[in-house]
Amino acid sequence: MTSSHVPAPQPEPAATPRAGGPFDEIPKLDGELCFDQAALDAASTDFGGLVHQLPAAVLRPGSAEDVATMVRYCRERGLKVAPRGQGHSTNGQAQVPSGLVIDMSTLDSVKIRNDTAIVQGGVRWSTLVRASLSKGLTPPAFTDYLELSVGGTLSAGGLGGQIGHYGTQVDNVLELQVVTGEGEMTTCSPTLRPDLFRAALGGLGQCAIITRATIPLVPAPRSVRLYTLICPSVAALTAQQAKLIGDGRFDYLIGQVHSPSPDGWTYMIEAAAYDATPADDARLTSDLDHTAVEVQDLDYFDFLNRIAPLVETFKSIGEWQRPHPWYDSLLPASAVDDVATKTLANLKAGALGLSAVILLYPILTAKCRTPLPVMPDGELAYLFSLLKTASPGADSPEAMVAANRSQYDATLEAGGHWYPIGSVPLTQDDWARHFGPFWDEFKAARHRYDPDGILTPGQRIF
Template sequence: MTRPHRPSRQPEPGATRRAAHAFDAVPPLDGELCFDEAALEAASTDFGGLIHRRPAAVLKPGSAEDVATMVRYCRERGLRVAGRGQGHSTQGQAQVPAGLVIDLGTLNSIEIRDDTATVQSGALWSTLVRATLPLGLTPPAFTDYLELSIGGTLSAGGLGGQIGHYGTQVANVLELQVVTGEGEITTCSPTLRPDLFRAALGGLGQCAIITRATIPLVPAPQSVRFYTLTCPSVEALTAQQAELIEDGRFDYLAGQVQSPSPEGWTYVIEAAAYDATSMDDARLLADLGHHTAVEAQDLDYFDFLNRIAPLVETLRSIGEWQRPHPWYDSLLPASSVNGVVTETLANLKAAALGASAVILLYPILTAKCTTPLPALPDAELAYLFSLLKTASPGADSAEEMVAANRVQYDTTVDAGGRWYPIGSVPLTPADWEHHFGAFWNEFKAARHRYDPDGILTPGQRIF
């Protein structure tokens, strides 16, 4: 039976009020420091809807200098701080009980020069691509949902269907401006403070808050030929995806396992060729042998990139988008993906997913992912396997879904996999050390160097 979900609420209101007094002597700011109920409540939760931790104040910065000023201010007073983009995490990662949440949405400027875009971290990817397309340009790599902030996805890693050609979003960054845990505004790149650059990209806000990024741009296509290929099994889907990502014929490659029908699960490959038409179908599809059906459609490039937005609006309209989302995202080596996915699906009941769940399964060429984070399996070919759950009415409770995620995490680790850390899994310090693997010592050193008092992003619970 479904139990009512009660978000974790801490600290008690008295503690929040006491902490708010610590902000009585704030220096002048370009933006606004907020204590109103609406701002505090918005910063107290996230897309997951599972954790509720109330900050003492919310900063809506008018400049990177505001961010630096308030980080220094909080450090001096022993208060903790986290940057927040769209709040799309699902386990309270950007929440700070009785501390300061920095709402980076007010830092949203975009400057395009030649073949680069310099973008403040609160800008959305949808806004950026709308700015670049009139110039015939586009960022090379996207997540499938564009209404996420630049800083948010760069702090996590940024996985999407273009990964076979361009790698992760963090592999497509030329330079960052960040504010460290000491309250210093600094620039880092592969040659300038490279240790900070490596630790900030995909670093979950542990060493610095990203305030600006310089991103390369590439020529934008006009249109997209988008194919949906149905496969008879997990093995057929992953084998076909492996062939396609290796030969690079498609510009975008992803996949889904769709909810079971009376006949069982449906396995779907999504593949896109830029500026292709029906005349290219034979060239792109003729030698493929693992699928049983093909559908094709032609889309405008932006409509292709933004195709998830109408689905999200539908989910909002029926209340599903507002329900708890105990998501689970994992990265599995090719050697174990079929076994893990097959066993998971065999034991998965509809109530464990919720009415609007999505299951993702698509390949990653790890050589294209040229930054040390996000942590990937030790394999040339890996697969993203995501269980994007919703605690819908009649489904398992959010708490039961989180407990199931922990079991799935242990299965992932046993199979040589890694977790993509945006979801809802309770991890121990030992889990985190294993997660970061060979990069752990460098990451820990960067944390001590750039956030020596450990005030940044406590919601990740890494240190």
């Protein structure tokens, strides 16, 4: 019997340049450049589900050098570039028609060294906290949903319940490695290229792409005692929150407003004390004015990650896949009661969707030391967010976006600012007003580090 050797079939290359297209001379990469329809389709939408723009290619970098190489390549050819973390943008901010989307999720290295974490930009916060907890440490500041990328939240600001003690996530960064719009890979910090550092943190990807961050770590608690307190009104909620963030008795503090029941809106404080026991209850809550209280004891990671099961529920019923025209604002303490009360009075039950969340919680502006995100004047500000979902029976996505613009105008009139992660149509004049005193410095950094204006066009700032 004779036999013959038949070569094993070789897989099709993931990156097949299109002849005559903009990517016809691809440089050598550690990762891959993708042109398949599945990759392009995935990069043409986001969590918001409102904007759909098809890129010409998707880079899955094997290294930060790949990012620099392809930014240089695109700059030479006049192509736009947008980094994409977990695709959690709500208005096409990480999309670029006929350009290059960089899928940052492949840059996922985490290194723990003593009391710092050195993480690549595509690392999810859940991955980082698991790694740090193995050393008994934790990052000091989180957003409430951990399945977002480090580079993504640091490009926006990163607000969460620890803000009363540690400020925003961008206040807790020691150093960045970035790739500028010129394709230069460089390091910046408060003392090394500080103008770039200031413009990259919270800078919405306009001057540089964050490829690595060095983040301080603090000792991690073992457990969390979580108190849920119900207040009778907006004014009662914000007054209690002002007291609690002022005296710092809780390690974590947020607030929510729940959709109206037959008895009206429900105003809720979530306050957590690390490593507390029932013996601490009287000290923590006995002087507070609330109508009900619920107490839970949670493992620290389960506390940080408690939104994840809710998200899985939303995914299972299709809510996570619907359009999400979110609105997030920062209001001065002097105006928060008036703006929030009027807004809620004009909302009908179900208008924001089945899975809508309304956030209302305080921020000590002195803890927010970076120029971005832009905070209102005064010692105390409030995050007021309308996290909408276009569920069946709710307002249409278009109506929600139009309502966001009206809400934005009311926010400005009250002396507030937009927290720029949501869905609001803004003009370039609006953006100049948004950045305020930092605008000239920010614009100068844009021209210095991205002189051809190729980075992150979906933000529509320049």
